[in-house]
Amino acid sequence: MDGDSQTSTYDVVVIGGGPVGENAADYAIRGSDRTAVIIEHELVGGECSYWACMPSKGLLGPGSALAAAAALPGARERLSDTAPDRSGVLGRRDEITGGRDDTSQVEWARNAGIDVIRGHGRIVGEREVAVDERRVAAREAVVVATGSVASIPPITGLREARPWTSRDATNLVDVPERIVVLGGGVVACEAATWLLDLGVRELTMVIRGNRLLPKNEPFVGEMVADALTARGADIRFGTEFESVERPDAADTGYGHLHGGPARVTLSGGDVVEVDEILVAAGRRPATRELGLSGIGVEESGPLGVDDHMVVAGHPWLYAVGDVNGRVALTHMGKYQARVAGDVIAARAEGRNLDSPRYSAFADHGAVPQVVFTRPEVSAVGVTEEQARADGIDVTVAEMDIAVAGTYLLDPDYSGHAKLVIDRARDVVVGATFVGAGTAELVHSATVAVVGEVPVDRLWHAVPSYPTVSEVWLRLLESLR
């Protein structure tokens, strides 16, 4: 850092210290004498560490472990209860979020040579950012990594009812007896899973479409819906919130019940009375109050970028992670951050950007995701429907998963798998696995998709016996 008393100057200024901002700063200066600063107005570590990925997976882990033991003769007899211990689960979650203390993340940044400034960052000119009364200038680049915020749809009485968002569901302190969940995407399905684990008595899901997890192959939503229904969830498809009444809504803090009971009127006229409402209806990129309109950039939608992560018309401005609207997943945001960091370093050192290393091409059609429901959903690439819509001539291999590896996990194992293959190129363009133990399987499919490995060649990638991966062999056999 250098500069006069009003302005600090760094080579790279990153606004937003979530996992993506941290990686962008690190990759942009790693192994050089360049300087970087992260500006963060809440907690270094971001949504992912304290409010999203980490606490949610912490809440889901104990239920999964018990379900795995309950499925296995010899282990199941030792279980006195298949419901997780509520205080143990919440304690484990608190340990994972470290009491929302970001000291260790700030230390990590400082050890990596990155300064941290606390405060709200706002772009006030080319390569210039204001943090409250301070000014911070960038010699090379400003990177926006401000993430996203939960959307609350404009429904009569909903905002006034102070519903829970994912921040409350992941940081829950009170476990509602009765809850209604709006939305059928990833947050809704994972949260429904842990809320049932924690003993919610009545859980209603209100889905405006006709399936859960609609971005996936249709069998995904069916299997997850069947599992949630079997555990007592009441899933209402083709239904929306009409209006909400909650006379004594109150700001009681994250994870506490936000007031007394609420009455939710659904389309069709049914009324659901609940102790809490969880809104899981998607997220919007955090582009407001960033000063974008001052530099001529639209601030209402995502901050769009090219594959180098650069904002059009502003070669000094980069956007990575949820804020650019490409893929709202931590691992993909961190991938974009590695690309952006490498691009910033290459430009600073006068290198050209010809190598694939400088292009985030996996964002287009090679995105892996695991949804940690029970059953787990693990997918990469495009669905059959998307591939056909893109004009690709596809063939599919599809079957229930039943190999020695799954029988060893559970004699009554239930799972399903599908490969989507581009006929002309003879390569896998999409893969979906649903079932216990499939999360660790998806990377093999990601390698096949990104590597464009011909199916004939995949035949020689022999899965080990007796693992769940042997489903690959069965799928490839079905194509011969």
Ligand SMILES: Cc1cc2nc3c(=O)[nH]c(=O)nc-3n(C[C@H](O)[C@H](O)[C@H](O)COP(=O)(O)OP(=O)(O)OC[C@H]3O[C@@H](n4cnc5c(N)ncnc54)[C@H](O)[C@@H]3O)c2cc1C
């Ligand atoms: C409940 C839930 C569970 C999830 N689980 C998973 C999962 O299992 N796996 C997965 O891959 N993804 C998951 N996601 C998605 C994941 O959380 C996001 O994709 C990820 O957090 C994006 O990282 P980011 O750094 O872009 O943004 P964030 O993590 O949101 O970080 C942005 C940071 O910028 C700061 N900030 C914003 N504006 C400013 C400003 N003007 N000035 C200073 N600081 C600012 C914020 O305070 C925040 O710290 C989950 C999301 C939710 C809601």
Ligand SMILES: NC(=O)c1ccc[n+]([C@@H]2O[C@H](COP(=O)([O-])OP(=O)(O)OC[C@H]3O[C@@H](n4cnc5c(N)ncnc54)[C@H](O)[C@@H]3O)[C@@H](O)[C@H]2O)c1
């Ligand atoms: N395991 C994981 O990888 C993981 C876990 C949680 C979240 N995430 C990511 O976080 C992001 C946010 O997740 P999300 O579940 O909030 O978003 P989402 O886009 O996955 O799902 C939102 C759902 O809400 C519905 N919806 C939107 N507006 C509505 C309305 N007015 N009425 C009724 N329904 C409405 C949509 O139809 C959709 O099904 C996603 O990109 C997701 O992939 C990832």
